[in-house]
Amino acid sequence: MREIVAALLTGFLFGLGLCLSGMTSPAVVQGFLDIAGDWNPALLFVMAAGVAVTFIGYRVLVPKSRPLWASGFSLPTATAIDAPLLSGAAIFGVGWGLAGYCPGPALVSLASGRTSVIIFVVSMLAGMILVRWMRMGGWAKMKGTPAEELP
Amino acid sequence: MHPYIAAAIGGVLIGISAVMLMALSGRIAGISGIIGGLLPPKPVTDRSWRFAFILGLVAAPEILRALTGDNHIGPPTVGTASLILAGLLVGAGTTLGGGCTSGHGICGISRISPRSIAAVATFMVTAVVTLFLVRHVLGG
Numbered sequence: 001m002r003e004i005v006a007a008l009l010t011g012f013l014f015g016l017g018l019c020l021s022g023m024t025s026p027a028v029v030q031g032f033l034d035i036a037g038d039w040n041p042a043l044l045f046v047m048a049a050g051v052a053v054t055f056i057g058y059r060v061l062v063p064k065s066r067p068l069w070a071s072g073f074s075l076p077t078a079t080a081i082d083a084p085l086l087s088g089a090a091i092f093g094v095g096w097g098l099a100g101y102c103p104g105p106a107l108v109s110l111a112s113g114r115t116s117v118i119i120f121v122v123s124m125l126a127g128m129i130l131v132r133w134m135r136m137g138g139w140a141k142m143k144g145t146p147a148e149e150l151p
Numbered sequence: 152m153h154p155y156i157a158a159a160i161g162g163v164l165i166g167i168s169a170v171m172l173m174a175l176s177g178r179i180a181g182i183s184g185i186i187g188g189l190l191p192p193k194p195v196t197d198r199s200w201r202f203a204f205i206l207g208l209v210a211a212p213e214i215l216r217a218l219t220g221d222n223h224i225g226p227p228t229v230g231t232a233s234l235i236l237a238g239l240l241v242g243a244g245t246t247l248g249g250g251c252t253s254g255h256g257i258c259g260i261s262r263i264s265p266r267s268i269a270a271v272a273t274f275m276v277t278a279v280v281t282l283f284l285v286r287h288v289l290g291g
Contacts, residue, residue, distance in 0.1 A: 006175040007200035011207025012214075013168035014180060014253075019212050021161020022154060025225025033282045045158035046165070047256065053166025054261035061170055067177035074178050078249065081269045088248020089255070089270040093277030095240030098285065099229055102252040103245060104182040106238075107205060111212040112224040119231060120238040127242025128183070129190050136192050 002069040015108045021046040024108050026100025033097050088131075169258050176200065181254020182208075183245035244274075 022028035031040030188195040212222035259267020
């Protein structure tokens with residue numbers, strides 16, 4: 001139950017931060033990414049402030065042994081800078097530049113009820129499902145070939 | 152309020168959220184990962200906190216609007232075809248690359264994760280190049 005309260009509260013703060021920062025306006029996000037146009041550095045302030053608080057907070061406020069309301073930490077274990085990481089990041093960047101939405105602001109913008117935002121989010125979920133499905137074997141699995149045997 | 156100050160305050164709130172989620176639940180505040188775990192095939196078993204986080208996320212602009220009269224949500228800048236293509240790319244890319252602007256950008260950089268730093272550098276470059284091509288070369 002406490003984990004639900006923590007998630008609800010942190011989700012709310014995160015959403016509030018995205019709204020106040022201007023990241024829920026694709027025009028502001030693209031204004032930052034469009035370095036050859038009328039450049040808007042606002043996003044730099046979001047990133048700098050966000051990273052500064054998180055960097056210090058992770059070291060000062062997060063208990064070393066275990067989280068306050070959970071039995072352990074759930075941290076990423078991968079360390080390799082590999083092809084999926086770089087190609088995935090590259091693909092994400094193309095989509096982000098094109099529309100000015102990354103996952104967080106897109107979800108928050110659902111609150112506006114705009115059909116266009118719903119279309120973006122549904123497409124995003126479809127892209128996520130597609131990659132998850134391919135990772136679990138995808139076509140090969142449907143044809144009966146174990147994924148491990150693929151090149 | 153000056154937009155840069157509002158941007159910094161927004162960044163601080165995002166940071167506080169990320170620190171709280173780590174301190175209380177031991178989790179990374181990565182939006183693409185939080186959503187991804189709910190999706191097929193094989194959704195994860197710890198779904199409740201993910202739904203709660205998303206509920207909080209979507210409630211934020213509503214409460215902001217109730218308090219200030221403005222939900223701070225801007226309109227899309229591109230048409231439906233571009234939104235569909237961009238949505239697919241954002242969804243597929245963040246899942247393949249294991250994170251987005253929040254998980255890799257805010258949390259990963261703060262953990263000084265080489266993977267996240269490489270990811271952020273990569274998506275920043277492709278985002279800037281994409282927008283440059285669309286706006287200044289193709290003349291979108």
